[in-house]
Amino acid sequence: MKKSILMATVVATVGMMSATAFAAAATGEALFKAKCASCHPDGGNIIKPKETLKGIKDAKKITTQIRKGGGGMPAFDAKAVSDADAKLLADYIMKTFKK
Ligand code: HEC
Structure with missing residues (x-):
């Protein structure tokens, strides 16, 4: 009896964790598609063409570029892209465009 309760808890916890991880990944990707992919497909x-998003290893570089823009890229203020969203975007970009 005790064992099955424990199992149910483990299953529920793992389920919640993977749901959260999935939501974060989907959000970074969705944000990128909505706000960045028009110029950075x-x-x-x-x-x-030489200023790609490939191989960036410093998240700060990405979040700074999002806030400041420049060189033909518009700046995104905290209303357009929140700090949390900027971080999701940085994670998504570094994970997705390695080379
Ligand atoms: C209107 C087109 C446009 C949009 C939209 C746009 N960018 Fe850019 N982005 C550029 C241009 C142009 C550059 C090159 C800037 C330069 O030469 O300084 C650039 C540069 C960058 C760089 C620096 C690349 C490097 O290696 O130096 C990053 C990071 C970046 N963009 C991220 C983003 C993110 C994240 C978004 C979405 C929130 C976004 N951009 C939306 C046009 C755009």
């Missing part, structure tokens, strides 16, 4: 750059 597949991590490229349609305006400055």
Whole structure:
């Protein structure tokens, strides 16, 4: 009896954890598609083809670029992209566009 309660708890916990991980990944991807992919399809750059999003290893570089923009990229203030969303975007970009 005790064992089955424990099992149920483990199953529920693992289920919740994977749901959260999935939501975070989906959100980073959805944000990217909604706000960035128009100029950065597949991590490229349609305006400055050499300034791609590939191989960036510093999340700060991405979040700073989001806030400041420049060089043809619009700045996104905290209303357009929240700090949490900027972090999701940075994680998504570094994970997705490695090379
Ligand atoms: C209107 C087109 C446009 C949109 C929309 C756009 N970007 Fe950019 N982005 C650019 C351009 C142009 C550059 C090159 C800037 C430069 O040369 O300084 C750039 C550069 C960057 C860089 C620096 C790349 C490097 O290696 O130096 C990052 C990171 C970046 N963008 C992230 C994003 C993210 C994240 C979003 C969505 C929130 C986004 N961009 C939306 C046009 C855009």
